[in-house]
Amino acid sequence: MNADFTAEELKFQKEVQDFLKAEFPQDIKHKVDNGIRLEKDDFVRWQKILYKKGWVAPNWPVEYGGTGWTPTQKYIFAMEMGLYGAMEPVAFGVKMVAPVIYSYGNEEQKKRFLPDILASNVWWCQGYSEPNSGSDLASLKTTAVRDGDHYVVNGTKTWTTLGQYADWIFCLVRTDSTAKKQEGISFLLIDMKTPGIKVSPIYLLDDEPEVNEVHFDNVRVPVENLIGEENQGWTYAKVLLTHERTNIAQVPNSKLKLRKLRDLAANTPDGFGGSLLNNTVFARKLAEVEIQVLALEYAELRTLAAVSVGKAPGPESSILKVVGTEATQFIDELYMEVAAYHSLPHIPEQFAEGFDGDRVGKGSLANSSNVYFNNRKKSIYGGSNEIQKNIISKAVLGL
Amino acid sequence: MDFSYSDEQQMLQDSVQKFVYSQYDFDTRRKIIKTDTGFSAEYWSLFAELGWLTVPFKEEDGGFGGSAVDLMVVMEEFGKGMVVEPFLATAVLGGGLISELGSAAQKEAMLSAVMEGSLQLATAYAEPDSRYNLASVGTSAKKDGASYVINGNKVLVLNGPAANKLLVVARTSGEKFDRDGISVFVVDASASGISKREYTAVDGHRAAEVQFNDVKVSADSLLGAEGKALTALERVIDRAALAVSAEAVGAMDCLLKKTVEYTKTRKQFGVAIGTFQALQHRMSEMFIECQLARSIVIMAAMKLDTTASDAEKAKAVAAAKARVGRAMRKVGQESVQLHGGIACTDELDVGHYFKRVTTIENLFGNTDYQLVRYASL
Known part of the structure; x- marks a missing residue:
């Protein structure tokens, strides 16, 4: 057994760190560090920098623009990005639709779509869930009826994250x-500019229109936008879901949040002349979640090690979804506890670009209850944690 | 032993329940919190007319009686409707301090106006660094001839935007954490030297951060004896903690009821999701939490209405707030989880109950604070 990095890997780690320091834009870093909302342009700009470096899509095959890294290198890259606060490219294009296109699309589709995904020229969103098809996704009712060279699509998709920005x-x-x-x-690709598509925002608990309903009213989609074979979409979607589950443990992000939390707690008075970090009740909780993240990290590494010797990530990856989301949610609770009543003001303006006054509430903690509210979605999306437990009981335990 | 309400309490509950049920549905509330003031003046007058604003006050002050059980009855029903009108800030906190500390003349001048609905109050006690320690007071009030001059910063001043008068907790002597030397002043909200940053909180209630910059007040604005206000402040904050705990009991009952209803109607995999045993057990656990929360709130309310010592009463409130805090975390999170995505939206009332109970957790001593306090009492 050995979990040490080789000299080569350490060199690579240094290269990633140097790259981030030099190339991750200062203004975006400022936003990330101060809890300011990121705009579409921030994601696009950063991905174009990664694109120039050739580091957008470590998981893609090299022929389409992947990096050809070993699993350990991928792990190092994700860890360094997360610890630095650099965002991963928006998942819908790079991590979700692209693997389906390069695995099941035809040559024409690969040429047409993959380069623009890689270069962040086109913003993608996901049309999976429907108002009556959540956990039971396969019951979906949006129809596509063949009419000559087109499909005519009717129905409603929901929880479409950042769909307001999407081109496809x-x-x-x-x-x-x-x-x-x-x-x-x-599995159908649809240009969002097609007549008959209407996007309506859904405001979440933090009052932000992060997700949308997308309505299709007799939307005509050329048949060449069908991926693979008709009626085989479910098979492709399942493949996509396993890609979605890579990095779902969110270990780098949790580690960064824990590090910041420790600093904040050290600088937060407990009201009795000490700091919150010296308060045993709080310190115990912080220790508990740090240990949980450590166990999770090694669970992920074990999965990764299995992948590197050629095994496919199995249903065990459900562990990563359940524990990963619950750990980040617990970290959110601790932020709120550090903030106490400073987390209560709801003032979205002070988390928007360009705000440079003193915040009501306290610095980056002022948004902590909204972050807590918003992130309740994590144990619901991507296959709810209940569904993940069903997978474990059926596919792993054989119940 | 008798856990039933008196006829008067039953009538009070019926009256508040009827109002919430027939005039305070979720859409009405949504409209109210979006108005400029964030509460309904019409409803505020109605509260006064129906006598609800007299509930927290003793008979000798012209009130309904001031029992904690009465207060619990009203707050539980308010919790079901997520009522945002500033009952807590004006009648329980501000009115409570005047009742505890005020002279006959001060009570005469202010309490009847509070009960009539013509005077709104806010209490400025919390500070940026005080957390939940009420003795941690950095705001100063320095004697200057026949006046006092107040300087300092206060946060989370509930009803700060609408209050006509502010009750300001300031230090007239001693060091930051001393129990002695803390005084309360009644200050006109429009006094010169006061600046406010007003905001809507995550739960839709209005509050403000208030700065006092050389605010000069006359000596007769002092409430009670100089430097001796802390014990009264603790009693009032404990009463407020009990009040919001009772409110939480109402809110959690709604969350449970709505979750059970939803799982009976929401179908996935061809059946109502409430038929899944994994979810049934979780709702049973929510029910258990609701019942334990209700029980411990009743315990604390009854204790406050006895002749028990201040320390015993404080311990009862600490126990209630801590236990209800745990229940709120669980019932709030589980309600959202069992509803799924829909409860993560602003459209559904469930998320708003969740935000209110989360806010309550953060008010008047959060769960950890009250646990430690309980252990020390």
Whole structure:
């Protein structure tokens, strides 16, 4: 057993660190460090810098623009990015639709879509969930009916994250209503500018329009936008879900948040002349979550080690989703506890670009209850944690 | 032993319940919190007319009686409607301090106006670094001839934007953490030297950060004896802690009820999700939490209405707030989780109950603070 990095790997780690220091834009770093909301342009600009370096998509095959890194290098890269506060490229293009396109798309589709995803020229969003199809995704009802060279799409997709920025959406649509529910689904790419598409914002608990409903009213989609074979979409979607689950443990991000939390607690008076970090009740909770993240990190490393010797990540990756999301949610609770009543003002303006006054509340803690509220979604999205536990009981424990 | 309400308490509950049920639905509330003032003046007058604003006050002050059980009855119903009108800030906190500390003349001048609904109050006690320690007071009030001059910063001044008068906790002598030397002043909200940063809190309630910059007040604005206000302040904050704990009991009952209803109607995999045993057990646990929270709040309210010592009463409130805090975390989170994505939106009331109970956790001593306090008492 050995979890040490080789000399080569250490050199690579240094290279990533130097790159981040030199190239991650200062203004974006300022926003990340101070809890200021990121805009579309921040994501696009940063991804274009990664693109120039060739580091957008470590998981893609080299022929389409992947890095050709070993699993350990990928791990190092993700860790350094997370610890520095540098955002991963928005997942919908790079991590979600692209693997489906390069795995199941035809040559024409690969040429048409992959370069623009890599270069961040096109913003993608996801059309999976529907108002009545959440955990039971395969029951989806949005239809695509063939009419000459087109599909005519009707229905409603929901929880479409950042859909307001999107140029394209990838959708699961029903092409055969007579088949078993998983077998009548197709994977369709749709240009958001097509007539008949309406995007309506959904405001979440922090009052931000982060997700949307996307309505399709007789939207005509060229048949060449179908990925793979008609009625095989569910198979492709499942592949996509396993890609979605890489990095889902969010260990680098949790580590960064814990490090900042420790600093904040050290500088927060407990009201009795000491600091909150010296308060045993609080210190105990902080220790508990740090240990949880450490155990999670090694669980992820073990999965990674299995992948590097050629095994596919199995249903055990459900562990990473459950524990990862619960750990970040618990960290959010601790931020709120450090902030105490300073977390209560709801003043979105002071987290917008350009705000440079003193915040009501206290610095970056002033938003901590809104962050806590917003992140309750984490144990719900991406296959709710209940669904993950079903996967473990069925696929791992054989129950 | 008798846990039933008196006829008067039953009538009080019926009256508040009827109001919330027929005039305070979620859409009405949503409209109210979006108005300039963030509460309904019309409803405030109605509260006065129905006598609810007299509930926290003793009969000798012209009130309904001032029992903690009465207060619990009102607050539980307010919790079901997530009522935002400044009852707590004006009648329980501000009115409570005047009742505890005020001279006959001060009570005469202010309490009847509070009960009639014509005077609104806010209490400026918390400071940026005080956390939940009420003795941690850095704001100073220095004697200057026949006046006092107040300087300092206060945060989380509930109802700060609408209050006509502020009750300001300031230090007239001693060092930052001393129990002695803390005084309360009644200051006109428009006094010169006061500046406010007003805001809406995450739960829709209005509050402000208030700066006092050489605010000069006359000696007769002092409430009670100079430097001796802390014990009364502790009693008032404990009463407020009990009040919001009772409010939480109402809110949690709604969360449980709504979650059970939702899981009976929401279908996935061809069946109502409430048929899944994994979810049933979690709702059973929510029910247990709700019942324990209700029980310990009743215990604390009854204790406050006895002749028990201040320390015993404080211990009862600490126990209640800590236990209800734990229940709120669990019931709030589970309600959202079992509803799924829909409860993460602003559209559904569930998220708003969740935000209110989370706010309550952070008010008047959070769970950890009250646990440590309980252990020390």
